[in-house]
Structure formats: structure tokens, C-alpha cells
Amino acid sequence: MTPPVDPSLNRRKLRLALRKARESAGLSQREAAARVEWSQSKLIRVETGTVSVSVSDLRALLALYDVTEPDTVNELVEAARGSKGPSWWSRYHDVVSPQFAQYLGYEGAAHAVDTYHPIVIPGHLHTRAYAEALLAERGLTAERIGRVVDLRMERQERMLDGTGRPAATFVLDEAAVRRQIGGPAVFGEQLGQILDFAGRDGVTVRVLPFEAGAHYSTLGSFVLLRFPDDDDLVYLEHAAGSMTGGEDLELLARYQECFQTIMERALDETTSLDLIERVRQNLEAR
Structure with missing residues (x-):
């Protein structure tokens, strides 16, 4: 039986994808955070994988970065859902x-x-x-x-x-x-x-x-x-x-x-x- 993917791995997947998408959109972290009305520190935490990402927050970033390909969006949404919860070492x-x-x-x-x-x-x-x-x-x-x-x-x-x-x-x-x-x-x-x-x-x-x-x-x-x-x-x-x-x-x-x-x-x-x-x-x- 394949063990479930650890939340930290989903956070890493989102970190890489969102950083790449932001850079492709030509936005700095400060500019992207201002566009979605976040603090810059929140965006930094997302891009370093230290916090989980809600589906609504993810969709806001994907819309800002013009990421619309259905399979990519669905894959990242599933990663966002799996980014919550404790990692195996939390205990x-x-x-x-x-x-x-x-x-x-x-x-x-x-x-x-x-x-x-x-x-x-x-x-x-x-x-x-x-x-x-x-x-x-x-x-x-x-x-x-x-x-x-x-x-x-x-x-x-x-x-x-x-x-x-x-x-x-x-x-x-x-x-x-x-x-x-x-x-x-x-x-x-x-x-x-x-x-x-x-x-x-x-x-x-x-x-x-x-x-x-x-x-x-x-x-x-x-x-x-x-x-x-x-x-x-x-x-x-x-x-x-x-x-x-x-x-x-x-x-x-x-x-x-x-x-x-x-x-x-x-x-x-x-x-x-x-x-x-x-x-x-x-x-x-x-």
C-alpha cells in the first residue's frame, strides 16, 4: 500500500510551481502580494513552503499569474488540499x-x-x-x-x-x-x-x-x-x-x-x- 503524500511534499510542490509562475508573470514578491491584498511576508511563507495554502488563496494566485490550463490547475488544487495537516515528524x-x-x-x-x-x-x-x-x-x-x-x-x-x-x-x-x-x-x-x-x-x-x-x-x-x-x-x-x-x-x-x-x-x-x-x-x- 502506497503511503499518503506528506503535507510537506505538497507544500514544496506548490512552492516551486507558484514561484515559477510568479517569475514567468514578471512580478516581484512585493507586487504579487499587493495585487492579491496579502502581506509580503505571507507570500514569502507560501513560496518557502513553511505554510499550507488554501484552495481559495491558490486560485487567486493562479488567476494573477494567468495559470489556466485545467490539468495544471487541478493538480495544484489537489496539492493545496493535501498541504494541510501535520508531517510525520510532528509527533x-x-x-x-x-x-x-x-x-x-x-x-x-x-x-x-x-x-x-x-x-x-x-x-x-x-x-x-x-x-x-x-x-x-x-x-x-x-x-x-x-x-x-x-x-x-x-x-x-x-x-x-x-x-x-x-x-x-x-x-x-x-x-x-x-x-x-x-x-x-x-x-x-x-x-x-x-x-x-x-x-x-x-x-x-x-x-x-x-x-x-x-x-x-x-x-x-x-x-x-x-x-x-x-x-x-x-x-x-x-x-x-x-x-x-x-x-x-x-x-x-x-x-x-x-x-x-x-x-x-x-x-x-x-x-x-x-x-x-x-x-x-x-x-x-x-
């Missing part, structure tokens, strides 16, 4: 920051997700036990750890087990492949799960060896989201989290180049998985 509102919520909306629409982490295994690949061991060192309550891990497991299922999932490339630093979070048993299970995921269609796992040297993101992890119909985005993972796209093309380009460099210096897939398997077997032999 984790107590552990999801606004920045990360925005990121999750984009991640769900990406056709490719490229991830690098220099210290630990990326969250997309975590086992429950590894995630719990990692979070236990942060001084969080058991309840909060459970909530964060539940979110992480559902996110993983949607990204790696669902239909229409993005192509996912993970570059793991050798340090992350050898750092025994949770002890030998927990870490061995984690490495086994990485090998399992690496065997799935559309999932690539590479290891950046110690001898690869320095690169632009030596000190921090990042995720690149790629889209066929929109600008790429980079999400920088730190305490507050931050996302960069078209508003800072220079920074985005740096991380795109960095990921290309990392891929060039990483071990190939077969050698990477052999290394992970050797580390896993060494843990079992102890």
Missing part, C-alpha cells in the same frame, strides 16, 4: 528543532542524499542500541533518549525501506568505523547493519581511510540534498543545525566540491565493505 515536536524539521521536509523530497561524518556513524544507519549508547553520553533523560531514537528509527525506515526512496551515499570516516560506541557487541551489530544496508539497491557506503589527509570538512559532518527540479541544499550538522542553498551558492559549492574530493579519496565500495567486515570480525574474535 516528535519535543525533540525536533525548527531547523531540523525544515531539513526533514527537504530530505523527504530529495532524489539523492550524500552524507559524510568524520566521527561517528551517521544517524540514518544507526541500530537502536548504537543510537542509545551514543546519546547516553549527552546527559539526556531516558525518556528523551527514547524519543530521539524512535524518531531516528522511523526516519531510517522511511528513507531506506520505503518506496520512492532517494539514492543514498554515505562516506564514513575510518575513525567512525573503528570507534566502539557501546562496546564490542553493540558496535559489531552496528557494523553488521551497515553491511546489510550497503547491499540494498540505491545505497552506497564508502570509507575514507586515515591516509586520505585533510579536506574542507575535516572537523564537521554534513549532508547534501540533491533535487531534479530545485537548487541543491547542504545541511551542516552541529548543535543548532543549519541549512544552506541558493542564498549562499559559494558555501554550497564548497561542500559539493568537498564531497567530490572525499569520494575521490575514499576506498572503493568493495574495499570499504571488506574493511568494515574485517573490523566486525575482529570484534567477534575477542
